[in-house]
Amino acid sequence: MGKIILKVYAVLGQVAGRTLEVDLPEPCSLAEFLRPVAEKHGFADQLFEAPDRLKRSYTVLVNGTSIYYLNGLNTRVQDGDQVVLMAFVTGG
Numbered sequence: 001m002g003k004i005i006l007k008v009y010a011v012l013g014q015v016a017g018r019t020l021e022v023d024l025p026e027p028c029s030l031a032e033f034l035r036p037v038a039e040k041h042g043f044a045d046q047l048f049e050a051p052d053r054l055k056r057s058y059t060v061l062v063n064g065t066s067i068y069y070l071n072g073l074n075t076r077v078q079d080g081d082q083v084v085l086m087a088f089v090t091g092g
Contacts, residue, residue: 002023004033005021005083006019006021006083006084006085007082007083009084009085010085012046014042020037024078029075029076033076060086
């Protein structure tokens with residue numbers, strides 16, 4: 001069994017500002033990893049617009065690279081990866 005480090009730099013339920021070490025039984029897609037974690041910690045409705053789509057106000061990095069430059073929520077994650085959740089901040 002592997003582990004993924006999940007860093008949350010967004011106001012998402014009780015995990016805001018926290019770093020979590022999450023067990024990963026086997027490599028999977030980012031969606032397969034994130035959805036259960038988000039449901040467990042109560043922020044799935046905040047993060048996901050649909051089961052396979054993030055809300056536009058959030059971005060995710062896998063090992064320092066935006067998933068928009070990878071394979072979106074289909075990006076594969078595996079033992080030792082680092083996933084970062086961030087919210088876009090705007091203002092003037």
